[in-house]
Amino acid sequence: MTTGSQPSPTQVQGLQHVDPQATARLRHLLFGAEILQAISVAASLGVPDLLADGPRSYTELAEATGTDAQTLLRVLRVLAAEGVLTQDENDCFGLTPVGNLLRTGVTGSQRASAIMKGSPYEWAAWGAFRRSVDDGGAAFRHAHGIGLFQYLDGHPDAAEVFNDMMTGITGAKCGAILGSYDFSWAGTYADVGGGHGILMARVLAAHPGMKGILFDLPSVADAAREQLDGAGVSDRCRVVGGSFLETVPPGADLYSLVSVLLNWTDQDAQRILRACHAAMRGNGRLLVVDWLVPPGGEPHPSKYVDLQMLALFGGRQRTEQEHRVLLTESGFEVTRVTDTRSGFSLIEAVPR
Ligand SMILES: C[S@@+](CC[C@H](N)C(=O)[O-])C[C@H]1O[C@@H](n2cnc3c(N)ncnc32)[C@H](O)[C@@H]1O
Numbered sequence: 001m002t003t004g005s006q007p008s009p010t011q012v013q014g015l016q017h018v019d020p021q022a023t024a025r026l027r028h029l030l031f032g033a034e035i036l037q038a039i040s041v042a043a044s045l046g047v048p049d050l051l052a053d054g055p056r057s058y059t060e061l062a063e064a065t066g067t068d069a070q071t072l073l074r075v076l077r078v079l080a081a082e083g084v085l086t087q088d089e090n091d092c093f094g095l096t097p098v099g100n101l102l103r104t105g106v107t108g109s110q111r112a113s114a115i116m117k118g119s120p121y122e123w124a125a126w127g128a129f130r131r132s133v134d135d136g137g138a139a140f141r142h143a144h145g146i147g148l149f150q151y152l153d154g155h156p157d158a159a160e161v162f163n164d165m166m167t168g169i170t171g172a173k174c175g176a177i178l179g180s181y182d183f184s185w186a187g188t189y190a191d192v193g194g195g196h197g198i199l200m201a202r203v204l205a206a207h208p209g210m211k212g213i214l215f216d217l218p219s220v221a222d223a224a225r226e227q228l229d230g231a232g233v234s235d236r237c238r239v240v241g242g243s244f245l246e247t248v249p250p251g252a253d254l255y256s257l258v259s260v261l262l263n264w265t266d267q268d269a270q271r272i273l274r275a276c277h278a279a280m281r282g283n284g285r286l287l288v289v290d291w292l293v294p295p296g297g298e299p300h301p302s303k304y305v306d307l308q309m310l311a312l313f314g315g316r317q318r319t320e321q322e323h324r325v326l327l328t329e330s331g332f333e334v335t336r337v338t339d340t341r342s343g344f345s346l347i348e349a350v351p352r
Contacts, residue, residue: 034078035078035082036117036118037118038075038078038079038082039079039082039084039102039114039118040114040115040117040118040119041075041118042075042076042079042084042102043102043111043114043115043118044114044115044118045065045067046065046104047061047065047076047093047102048095048099048100048102048103048111049103049104050064050065051085051093051094051095051099052095052103054094055086055088055092055093055094056092056093056094057090057091057092057093058072058073058076058091058092058093061076061093073091076091076093077091079093079099080093083096083098084096084098084099084102085099102114107171107172108168108171108172109168110165110168110169111164111168112161112162112164112165112167112168113165113168113169115161115165116158116161116162116165119158119161121140121144121151121155121158122140122312124140124143124144125138125139125140125142125143125144125311125312126139126311127139127143128140128142128143129311132310132311132314136310136314137314138310138311138312138313138314138315139310139311139312140311140312140313141314147313148312148313149217149263153217153219159219159220163195163196163220163223166195166196166198166259167195167196167198167227169259170195170198170199170258170259171198172342173340173342173343173344174198174199174202175342176340176341176342176344177199177258177289177340177342177344177346178202178203178206179340180338180339180340180341180346181287181338181346181348183203183206183207183210183254184207184210185253185254186207186210186252186253186254186285187209187210187211187253188210188211188212188213188251188252188253188254189203189204189210189211189212189213189252189253189254189255189256190212190213190214190215190248190249190251190252190254190255190256190279191203191212191213191214191215191255191256191258192215192244192248192255192256192257192260192272192276193215193216193244193257193258193260193272194214194215194216194221194224194256194258195216195220195224196220196223196224196226196227197214197224197225197227197228197237197239198227199256199258200212200214200224200227200228200233200237201227201228201230201231201233202231204228204231204233204236204237205231205232205233210236211236211237211238212233212236212237212238213237213238213240213249213251213252214228214237214238214239214240215240215241215242215244215248215249216241217241217242217243218241218242219241220241221239221240221241222239222241224239225239244260244272244275244276245268245271245272245275246275247275247278247279248275248276248278248279249279250279250280250281251279252279252280252284253281253283253284253285254284254285254286254287255276255279255280255284255285255286255287256286256287256288256289257272257273257276257286257287257288257289257290258287258289258290259289259290260272260290261273261288261290261315261318261323261326262290262291262305262306262309262313262315262316262317262318263309263312263313263315264313264315265314265315265316266316266326269326270326270329270330273286273326273327273330273331273332274330274331277330277331277332277351280351282351284350284351285335285348285349285350286327286332286348286349286350286351287346287347287348287349288323288327288346288347288349289344289345289346289347290317290318290323290344290345290347291305291317291343291344291345292317292318292319292320292323292337292339292345293306293317293318293319293322294319295319301343302317302343303317305317320337320345320347323347327347327349331351331352332349332350332351332352333349333350333351333352334347334348334349335348335349335350336348
């Protein structure tokens with residue numbers, strides 16, 4: 001407490017102590033919406049792509065994107081303040097390494113992720129997030145009346161963004177997955193919920209003698225052929241459409257579920273695992289690839305993705321132990337857990 005006539009800046013209303021650092025930290029956290037929307041809008045306007053060859057003035061960027069120059073400037077300066085862009089004294093903006101990841105087609109691109117996170121349909125789910133916390137169900141369903149995968153089925157533009165997002169996320173991890181697990185023993189490999197086939201393409205390209213089965217919802221599986229053609233492996237890969245809540249194609253030695261179980265409640269995750277179990281031969285193996293939530297209160301991406309899974313799907317990220325319980329109750333025995341050092345872990349399991 002000070003003895004002067006004026007209260008110190010940290011003494012307000014009844015001499016309570018206000019920690020300016022805590023205030024600043026909380027205020028920054030509360031600006032999450034502003035930051036996300038600025039990133040998302042800039043990505044959807046293609047601003048990072050327009051900066052691929054070097055910095056440009058905000059007026060040039062506004063002309064190229066058909067936006068109001070003074071308003072775009074307000075968005076861009078927040079991105080500069082957040083280290084996504086650089087800004088010089090003439091209000092020319094350039095890419096930082098962070099902003100570079102918002103470009104189309106660069107390795108590890110997060111452009112689609114940024115667009116989806118700020119989209120009106122995802123945003124509507126966050127508006128209903130309190131409902132998720134009340135009942136554990138998907139806020140997306142509260143907001144839209146249907147599940148996200150059903151929504152994507154009826155909205156091809158949104159589906160394209162979602163599938164591009166997954167190709168970006170999984171594409172960035174393929175090297176770590178291939179480096180952490182020896183796929184070579186499998187004559188036939190099935191990727192269940194394999195999306196547009198980025199991992200399948202990489203696994204088959206690395207193992208010329210292997211055959212593949214890519215399984216996903218019919219509308220998603222159909223579009224996977226492009227990726228497989230591009231990798232020159234489509235003659236060795238059967239693309240099958242269907243629902244893993246019902247059945248999974250038989251005939252593979254190795255099955256994988258990559259970033260799949262997190263979209264589902266425990267009950268539905270067990271349905272998927274049982275469908276895999278029913279498809280597998282006695283010597284088959286299952287590979288679950290997912291984030292594992294670490295114990296304790298340290299920051300970890302899985303804890304944030306967990307809330308996203310709750311809001312969008314009523315799903316969840318799981319700890320290693322929670323995965324073990326799911327697998328055991330679905331008839332599997334865990335044989336190995338490997339940290340790929342890319343965020344993802346691999347859990348190998350065999351039918352009991
Ligand atoms: C989060 S994405 C993961 C995609 C891919 N494994 C990857 O890592 O990029 C989940 C996948 O599950 C698929 N999916 C959702 N419901 C499904 C169902 N009932 N049957 C089969 N696949 C389904 C989606 O279409 C999507 O491709």
